[in-house]
Amino acid sequence: MNETADRVLGGCRIAVLLATAVVQVGLSLVRLDDTASRIAFAALAVVLVVAAWWVLRWKPVPWPVALPGAVVVLAAAATATWAMPPDQLFGDGDWASGLAGWHMLVLLLDRPVLAMAALVFHMTLTFLRQIGSAPTDRGEIGSAVIVGLSVLAFQAATLTLIRVVNRRAGEAAEASAERDRQAHSKALAEQREADQRSRFAGQLGATLPLLAGLADRTLDPRDEEVRRRCALAATQLRRLFAENDDVPDPLVHEVSACVDLAERRGLTVTLAVSGEAAPVPTAVRRELTGPLMTALVAARSQARVSVLRTGDEIRVAAITDGEPGAAPNGSGAVDVEWHALGERSWMEAKWRSRPN
Incomplete structure (x- = not known):
């Protein structure tokens, strides 16, 4: 009652x-x-x-x-x-x-x-x-x-x-x-929509110089670095679209979107997921998948991606046969590690839901 x-x-x-x-x-x-x-x-x-x-x-x-x-x-x-x-x-x-x-x-x-x-x-x-x-x-x-x-x-x-x-x-x-819940849900939906538009605008703003360079031929599409920038921009947009989907496991869904685009570029990618789905804030998911996109874009032919969830810790890792040019670091919420393994590179992004 x-x-x-x-x-x-x-x-x-x-x-x-x-x-x-x-x-x-x-x-x-x-x-x-x-x-x-x-x-x-x-x-x-x-x-x-x-x-x-x-x-x-x-x-x-x-x-x-x-x-x-x-x-x-x-x-x-x-x-x-x-x-x-x-x-x-x-x-x-x-x-x-x-x-x-x-x-x-x-x-x-x-x-x-x-x-x-x-x-x-x-x-x-x-x-x-x-x-x-x-x-x-x-x-x-x-x-x-x-x-x-x-x-x-x-x-x-x-x-x-x-x-x-x-x-x-x-x-x-x-x-x-119930009216309060509906009003709250509407406000949250409007906020998410505004946030989504802002992120799309920001992403497109970062992509426009690349498109303009390709259009006026100041950038050569045959250049390896240009192709890497295009692949990274496409992966970021694909992950941004996936972020707005209503799915039971958003983190795995966004990781799968990054993997799917890498496979469309001809990479052989294996994805392993372990542990039960757990709620992860949107901002944290972006930071977990950001290094993954960099690793996949740098891969030449193959990659192994894993999502590991144990207790209050979530890890997104990737082993690829490419060396990222500028490996992004983590923030205060997400720790990111990069290591060279011979001709391969290993990346791991780690987040703890209850920090020590």
Whole structure:
């Protein structure tokens, strides 16, 4: 149950508690005329005080307290009812028949089925007391039944109304939360779109001088360095497109995009992935795949790429048969290492989700 529904139900508990206290002190205290009634009144008062310990703190009465409390209420009401002459039940002097039901609501408001069963059981005992004790005029019995059912119906309606209000409050809170989530999702989508446009603009801005050089023939497409720059720019754009895809494992998806473009250039690339998918921030994914793109662009014919995820650490590594001209370093979040292995080069980008 959400917080709003809890507050509404807590307020209803307090309202029922205060109403019961007013009825018991204001309307029932003056009607005590024998020892049995006084004992029953004291027992009901104790139950109300005990329940108030939780209700006034906006908490439901716990089950180990509510169940014994309900038994005490039934016993006290039965004591007062059976001490009263049958012809006075549901009359002006019968303070216990209606009051006990309100005590049941205080104790069992969070358990509506059990509360309704307790109300019906209590009223049934009262009817049996009147009908089974001695012959009574049918008119008096009918009047008593009408009064008893009216009390029961009013208390049951109160219970139902509180549950309906609580449910409606919960539904309204959920609808409000859903609107907030949708607004938040829309804002995030707009921010991602703006960020994506900014990155595309930045990438295209870095690529335009290369395209302009090829167009005005100041750059020779046969030159190895020019071809490497073109391959790197194409890989960066391909990875940027992949970054915007909605996939279960974005990091592997972006690594696969880099590998796919390398294979289109004629490289033989193997990709190995181990470990379960883990959330990686977008900025960190860029830094993990940046050195990989440099390594793949520098490769001459083949490369081995691996993505290793263990615990709170993620590694992206590549072994290629080429030497990158300018190997990029890592940032504070991602550590990058480059090593020469004979005619091969080894690169590893490492990120820890919980830094030491």
